[in-house]
Amino acid sequence: MDHLVGAGYARCEPPLLQPAAAFFESGEDMRGRLYLTHDVSGTELCLRPEYTIPVCRQYIASPAFGQPASFSYCGPVFRLRRDGPGEFIQAGIESFGRADREAADAEILAVSLEAATLATSVRLETTIGDAGLFGDLLDSLAIPTQWRRRIIRGLAQGKGLAGILDAPRNGHIDHSGVLAALEGVDKKGARALVEDLLAIAGITSVGGRSAAEIADRFLEQAALKGGSGVPAEARQVMERYLAVSGDPDEASAALRALVADAKLPLEGALERFDNRLGFMGAHGLDVRALRFSTRLVRNLDYYTGFVFEARDAAKPSDPPLVGGGRYDRLATMLGASAPVPAVGASLWADSRAAGEAA
Template identity: 35%
Template structure:
């Protein structure tokens, strides 16, 4: 076992082996680009970056999911396939050390998504219960795909849908966007020099104006967006800023984000919400309910878990289930979720369903030390 690992790490390694998930060997030095492109703003600003002698941007391994997936694709391994890992990750944290141990499992290619989701959550809970025994666990679930279905059902422009989906799990950002959808904000009025073009939708005139300004100031289009790109961006922003949600749709979005119920009631509550709001989210509901059934089939007690509609995790690659397990104060002991889009973004030739979870070993160690 690696130097500085928690005392229970060897036992945890054996527990991971028992899950029939072969250990992945992931180098500490990683190419930075995949993390910068796909991991989300919260992780991006915490990464320790460096550079190779050839100028390639590198980083210390900030997490395991992306490199495990990249290794799977590079080795062209058949699916379904499960991997486990246990080792150090390196990222800046507000609390705790910047070098700490994580362990976890990545489950790639399982066609029965509800079964795989239930297995990930169940295995994470069992491991926490094993290595932090006699603790009352708080198990919180969210679902990115249900949120996306609700947003799509409200009839918002695709640009606003992308904004809201990107902010899922960030309560402050979502509140700010909902406030903007409720009414205009004078502070975001366009610059007077371009306001006239935007007001009448004169894209050609705006592009010519921007090109003239760039020529007058000596601003090189080779080092920035072209006048056409800037025009398209401004026109799109103007359209989005002018969008307002009808009161009924705004109330439906607020009502959905306020849902917070025990998991054994979640299916019924979600169905009642969709019916009352008149939203067709049938496909997302079907998968949601299949996951509940799969968890019950594994013997999990849904009454001690909670579903919170607004709950997300600060990584951009999640697409469906998200969850965290904690034991009082001190942050999540485990977290994970589904990330079906990540594999193709990383270069897989065909879509590969994927779900996984991570354990924070330093937090588990702190909980174990409590009386």
């Protein structure tokens, strides 16, 4: 912690009890592993499962909201685990409000890697990615929202593109009656219908999902069922994109060749990519020692740009000891009136805990 504070990241310690609703949008993996309780008014609470959302909530409520601010933390977090205790220590840093996004990304990477090296004394192997670049690619290919969610969710689960696009669209459970009832219904009407069905059954939520979230999932399934899928040309572009990995500078060249061949309007995104690499070098990082992967997708839904993970080089199959990235839309997801540039990283001393928390 002294290293993080000395680097300009003020100590922050959010409450252990947090509003559970704040974490429900972080992804299914997070939702199913919360330690839940209620207060006397019936509000659903949870033990703090990670720090980024609590620190962001505290920043939103502070007079510094909208201004550059940097925080560090170190303390217990709580998640249901397949084995072992559900409490473990997480440290990390968060940076809010910096307009120089690529410089902030590089600083977070450099500071967190240095802190992890000091804390663990292991040689780290670091992989970087760019969720924002992939999002821009999907935009330029006009991939429908429902397919975007399916693709990103599948990549986060380690699936290949073929397995994602060619998988049965309705799974093994027959929801044809509900899907037929939702056909042609707008989002508001769909939510009302699902809420009525759940109310009749005496159900308020399923697996931590609200009626509105369940309605959105049914709407997604209905759209996938009724659509024609991803066009072959767009699929070929995505396959070529997802095949890019390795040296960051060589990856940049490969991506620029793809953009030129497919005539995609991604020059600005690639310029930001190259600028970020330049700032990494300015922070003393050996860019050639980093590995870039277009397939790197972190399993929390709020990441929107630069992402990274670092593992013990002697144990490359172990979970990451460091992980983080950019999450510019998290503030509005938590109720802020405007989005705020934000990037951060989490560190774990125990790779087993990292595997449960990443």
